[in-house]
Amino acid sequence: MALAEPTATRQKELVRMVRQDCGSCHGMTLQGGLGPALLPAALKDKPAEGLAATIYYGRPGTPMPPWQQFLSEAEAAWIVDKLISEFPQ
Amino acid sequence: MKMLRFLFLLAVSGLLAACVGPQLRGTGDLGLIIERASGQVTLINTSSRQPYARIDGLGDLSHASVVYSRDARYAYVFGRDGGLSKIDLLEARIVKRIIQSGNAIGGSISQDGRIVVAQNYTPGGIKAFDAETLELLSEVPAEYAPGKFSKVVGLADAPGNKFAYALFDGGEIWVSDFSNPRQPTTQRFPAGSQPYDGLITPDGRHFLAGLFGEDGIAMLDLWQPEKGARKILENYGRGEQKLPVFKMPHLRGWSVAQGKAYLPAIGRHEVLVVDVATWQEVGRIAVRGQPVFVMARPDGRQVWVNFAFPDYAKVDVIDTLSGKITQELAPGKGILHMEFTPRGEQVWLSARDDNKVVIYNTGNFAQVGEIAVNSPSGIFFTHRAGRIGF
Numbered sequence A: 001m002a003l004a005e006p007t008a009t010r011q012k013e014l015v016r017m018v019r020q021d022c023g024s025c026h027g028m029t030l031q032g033g034l035g036p037a038l039l040p041a042a043l044k045d046k047p048a049e050g051l052a053a054t055i056y057y058g059r060p061g062t063p064m065p066p067w068q069q070f071l072s073e074a075e076a077a078w079i080v081d082k083l084i085s086e087f088p089q
Numbered sequence B: 001m002k003m004l005r006f007l008f009l010l011a012v013s014g015l016l017a018a019c020v021g022p023q024l025r026g027t028g029d030l031g032l033i034i035e036r037a038s039g040q041v042t043l044i045n046t047s048s049r050q051p052y053a054r055i056d057g058l059g060d061l062s063h064a065s066v067v068y069s070r071d072a073r074y075a076y077v078f079g080r081d082g083g084l085s086k087i088d089l090l091e092a093r094i095v096k097r098i099i100q101s102g103n104a105i106g107g108s109i110s111q112d113g114r115i116v117v118a119q120n121y122t123p124g125g126i127k128a129f130d131a132e133t134l135e136l137l138s139e140v141p142a143e144y145a146p147g148k149f150s151k152v153v154g155l156a157d158a159p160g161n162k163f164a165y166a167l168f169d170g171g172e173i174w175v176s177d178f179s180n181p182r183q184p185t186t187q188r189f190p191a192g193s194q195p196y197d198g199l200i201t202p203d204g205r206h207f208l209a210g211l212f213g214e215d216g217i218a219m220l221d222l223w224q225p226e227k228g229a230r231k232i233l234e235n236y237g238r239g240e241q242k243l244p245v246f247k248m249p250h251l252r253g254w255s256v257a258q259g260k261a262y263l264p265a266i267g268r269h270e271v272l273v274v275d276v277a278t279w280q281e282v283g284r285i286a287v288r289g290q291p292v293f294v295m296a297r298p299d300g301r302q303v304w305v306n307f308a309f310p311d312y313a314k315v316d317v318i319d320t321l322s323g324k325i326t327q328e329l330a331p332g333k334g335i336l337h338m339e340f341t342p343r344g345e346q347v348w349l350s351a352r353d354d355n356k357v358v359i360y361n362t363g364n365f366a367q368v369g370e371i372a373v374n375s376p377s378g379i380f381f382t383h384r385a386g387r388i389g390f
Helices: A008-026 A048-057 A073-084 B002-015 B382-386
Strands: B030-035 B040-045 B050-055 B065-068 B074-078 B083-088 B093-099 B103-109 B115-122 B125-130 B136-141 B143-145 B152-158 B162-167 B172-177 B185-190 B195-200 B206-211 B217-221 B230-232 B260-264 B270-275 B281-286 B291-296 B302-307 B315-319 B324-329 B335-340 B346-351 B356-361 B367-372 B376-381
Touching: A008 A073, A048 A073, B030 B074, B065 B103, B065 B376, B065 B382, B074 B103, B083 B103, B103 B152, B115 B152, B125 B152, B152 B206, B162 B195, B172 B206, B172 B217, B206 B260, B260 B291, B270 B291, B291 B335, B302 B335, B346 B376, B356 B376, B376 B382
Parallel strands: B152 B195, B335 B376
Antiparallel strands: B030 B040, B030 B376, B040 B050, B065 B074, B074 B083, B083 B093, B103 B115, B115 B125, B125 B136, B152 B162, B162 B172, B172 B185, B195 B206, B206 B217, B217 B230, B260 B270, B270 B281, B291 B302, B302 B315, B315 B324, B335 B346, B346 B356, B356 B367
């Protein structure tokens, strides 16, 4: 799937959201907390679509909430793409 | 930073110009603010409402928490990255810093003030340190089944140099007795599905663990532990679909006012009101988001509530006499924490995304001060030193 890149401004917002708001469970440095680590080493063997679906729909029965009110599926995929490579500061 | 500290020392020594030797000062009106993004803390004075020093080099401070030594001079800062730092508020410096685990979530200090205990996510368990030297004394791995370790949440100090805590993955409450700090003994109690945080009542008698995986709160009576943990507020969600929770509520900070406890519901935009004599629900108050901290002013007349993303620009104030919300405030962006001055005439709120801490008069709700800080999160004043559960 070709990723439609979010605009530069939106990318900034998404990065901030991941570090600050996802960070309350996954840690600001993404090393894990109540939720697991989201660093490349932890995610590299997991299918990207599954991870993007986790972000978009959440995981019922766990504290991982759905984020679909706040981002699109393409944006979730962009986040996963960045998580797997190197997440911007 | 050096400059600030210098100015502070200058100001204080000026007051005592006639004396020789070190200047004397109490710590009762001091405290610190965590600057989560930059690994710094700002030391503040609640009488002057001003910062007086800044200390850096504290590592990853997202979700950092603090407890105080019983003389209220030293702050123990527990960082996300497993760092444990002991800070001298008077000399405004780090006395000692260790990395005690890979991933920590907070800590507590024992009744006698001699043991500092950290609670860890990975490797899951608790570790006890000498409060003076930070030397490791012992550890209790949260191995709830052979080879299975749980994240530990809700650690609270209990009378008798005990610590109560809950196991998120294990679904249990554990109570470890550190009468012999090098050889703790632990009792286990089944609690319920996915405890996410805990608190101890101000008298040190009841330990409560909020459950994420089911509607209800597990409660253990530490005066009669043989009775086991029982569930209170069962089915408060009435089986209705839960709203998504974008940040877990915090229970430490505990609110009891007029014999009633005010607790955050999970997956509902409500504060639950419980009679602490019977532990029955006696009411619920609709608020403007998923509550995170539900904190009573020290006199119990007001309860202040902040919220999870995306409602974290709001703060609601409940008047406990009428049981109604009397103030809907908008103190700033990303309100992460609140702390009352010892007798409650002011409350300090951290507005992370505005890079400031705002100070409100709790009598008339007027803003009376503001301090510029980098991404502030937790605010901790020294009067915590003398309180059970803080």
